[in-house]
Amino acid sequence: MPEPQGAADEVRSAVADAHRREWAFVLAATVRVAGDLDLAEECVQDAYLAALDAWTRQGVPNSPGAWLTTTARRRALDLYRRQQALRNKLPLLVEPEPSHGALDDELDSEFVGRFGDGGAIPDDRLRLVFTCCHPALGVEAQIALTLRLVCGLTTRQIADAFLVSEATMAARVTRAKKKIAAARIPYRVPETNELPDRLRAVLSVVHLVYTTGHTDPTGAELMQRELAQRAIDLARMLLKLMPDEREVRGLLALLLLTDAREKARTDAAGRLVLLEDQDRTLWNQEQIKEGSFLVTEALRGGQPGRYALQAAIAALHSEAPTYSGTDWPQIVRLYDVLMCVWPSSVVALNRAAACAMADGPEAGLAEIAELERHLDDKRDTSLAGYRYLPAAKADLLRRLGRRDEAAQAYQEALALTEGAVEREFILRRLAGLG
Amino acid sequence: MAEYMILIFDDEATWAAAAQDEFDRMLTAHNRFAEQVVELGGKIVSGHALQPSPTATSIRGDVVTDGPFAETKEALGGYYLVEAEDLDKALAIGKLVPVLNGGVEVRPIMVF
Numbered sequence: 001m002p003e004p005q006g007a008a009d010e011v012r013s014a015v016a017d018a019h020r021r022e023w024a025f026v027l028a029a030t031v032r033v034a035g036d037l038d039l040a041e042e043c044v045q046d047a048y049l050a051a052l053d054a055w056t057r058q059g060v061p062n063s064p065g066a067w068l069t070t071t072a073r074r075r076a077l078d079l080y081r082r083q084q085a086l087r088n089k090l091p092l093l094v095e096p097e098p099s100h101g102a103l104d105d106e107l108d109s110e111f112v113g114r115f116g117d118g119g120a121i122p123d124d125r126l127r128l129v130f131t132c133c134h135p136a137l138g139v140e141a142q143i144a145l146t147l148r149l150v151c152g153l154t155t156r157q158i159a160d161a162f163l164v165s166e167a168t169m170a171a172r173v174t175r176a177k178k179k180i181a182a183a184r185i186p187y188r189v190p191e192t193n194e195l196p197d198r199l200r201a202v203l204s205v206v207h208l209v210y211t212t213g214h215t216d217p218t219g220a221e222l223m224q225r226e227l228a229q230r231a232i233d234l235a236r237m238l239l240k241l242m243p244d245e246r247e248v249r250g251l252l253a254l255l256l257l258t259d260a261r262e263k264a265r266t267d268a269a270g271r272l273v274l275l276e277d278q279d280r281t282l283w284n285q286e287q288i289k290e291g292s293f294l295v296t297e298a299l300r301g302g303q304p305g306r307y308a309l310q311a312a313i314a315a316l317h318s319e320a321p322t323y324s325g326t327d328w329p330q331i332v333r334l335y336d337v338l339m340c341v342w343p344s345s346v347v348a349l350n351r352a353a354a355c356a357m358a359d360g361p362e363a364g365l366a367e368i369a370e371l372e373r374h375l376d377d378k379r380d381t382s383l384a385g386y387r388y389l390p391a392a393k394a395d396l397l398r399r400l401g402r403r404d405e406a407a408q409a410y411q412e413a414l415a416l417t418e419g420a421v422e423r424e425f426i427l428r429r430l431a432g433l434g
Numbered sequence: 435m436a437e438y439m440i441l442i443f444d445d446e447a448t449w450a451a452a453a454q455d456e457f458d459r460m461l462t463a464h465n466r467f468a469e470q471v472v473e474l475g476g477k478i479v480s481g482h483a484l485q486p487s488p489t490a491t492s493i494r495g496d497v498v499t500d501g502p503f504a505e506t507k508e509a510l511g512g513y514y515l516v517e518a519e520d521l522d523k524a525l526a527i528g529k530l531v532p533v534l535n536g537g538v539e540v541r542p543i544m545v546f
Contacts, residue, residue: 138500178489179488
């Protein structure tokens with residue numbers, strides 16, 4: 001007998017919800033049984049398919065995550081036994097090696113109903129994250145693996161977000177998985193002495209996922225908005241798993257505070273609106289509140305890290321009534337501290353823009369001229385081809401009424417800019433110079 | 435007697451596309467090579483196939499990057515064959531290798 005439409009919809013949405021919330025947990029716990037990333041993924045996909053049918057017949061279980069995990073791990077164990085002889089000679093290095101007999105018992109006892117508290121199933125999500133973000137993998141591969149394995153996105157979705165073909169993205173993922181197995185990248189959380197470096201790599205991946213979704217470099221909007229949301233989800237998950245890591249808190253704060261301004265960043269026609277011209281009533285106050293609270297905590301106790309400081313700067317912007325009413329001297333001071341923990345020319349450029357607001361455009365231009373000198377004499381070439389350098393310079397020249405020089409700098413910025421939204425903005429500025 | 439290290443360079447794409455019989459032919463040829471070494475009064479101290487270059491990880495200073503060591507002015511200067519529990523341990527060992535002005539590449543050995 002066919003199910004009433006309402007019930008089927010309810011099940012579909014329960015499965016979709018569980019996909020979003022539980023994918024990482026289910027996969028991470030299954031990898032340990034499967035000893036192989038591909039096999040684990042296959043089993044987890046099967047479990048989600050099986051859920052559609054089983055939940056329609058029996059109702060949605062109290063703990064969908066536990067149901068899915070148990071189903072996926074059972075399937076992995078079956079396949080493991082059946083394919084043992086045929087298996088890849090290079091299984092994933094799972095530590096500690098599980099004894100499959102003990103695991104069988106564990107699975108059986110899970111099945112008789114230890115679902116409720118979830119305590120029976122180990123939370124391996126951090127292992128999964130650290131494996132995906134291992135520094136021996138290229139950054140692009142780390143991002144792709146994280147989106148695929150931790151967030152459960154399809155290769156197609158990831159390819160769309162990064163504007164490459166599905167085949168290219170599939171090859172990137174396959175190559176990374178091969179390296180994990182062949183080079184024996186372990187499936188484990190790094191030891192305390194390696195943790196700071198390794199965590200930095202993880203946070204950088206999450207941040208890159210967000211910025212890819214945020215800056216909209218070429219305009220594939222829908223998927224990129226999804227990426228921004230996924231990055232926030234990832235940061236939330238990490239904070240839950242590592243509540244004592246202040247930089248995780250700082251990153252989540254930074255993402256929330258940046259994202260709070262998302263609605264005001266473009267106008268109804270999709271045109272870019274600078275911070276200075278944004279309608280501050282469009283800012284998401286709930287996210288600002290949460291972000292500001294997290295910043296306060298992230299700044300507490302010793303030298304704050306890069307993300308906490310960036311978040312503190314974002315918080316000052318969020319709390320300001322207007323652009324000119326922003327506490328610019330305090331923002332400059334925060335950039336000074338940021339330069340100490342994370343010396344980079346991108347930070348220096350942002351500091352120059354803040355100086356211009358605190359002490360006038362001339363002061364900002366002087367800082368930018370210094371950066372250009374470093375670029376010219378090749379002392380620091382990291383800003384070469386960076387579109388925001390000429391853009392920032394153009395803006396200050398415009399403020400000072402130095403039209404010809406401003407126009408020239410806008411032209412330089414335009415030549416370096418690919419995104420339609422940003423190009424349109426620069427063209428508008430150029431037209432405004434008259 | 436002196437010791438020499440013989441480094442094998444080959445086209446990975448050709449290897450990846452090689453059919454089983456071609457693979458077998460190469461294996462036989464390597465076995466024959468071992469006999470020829472003895473015939474010439476030499477001795478193989480040790481020899482291994484390496485996993486393909488995409489499985490390599492390079493270390494320069496403390497910076498770990500994916501892929502083989504991109505030599506610009508550096509030339510292969512030596513090697514250690516080490517046993518380690520996993521890549522993390524192998525990389526930790528790799529970072530300890532004294533280099534004046536270069537780095538190391540850590541590549542897994544092929545296990546047949």
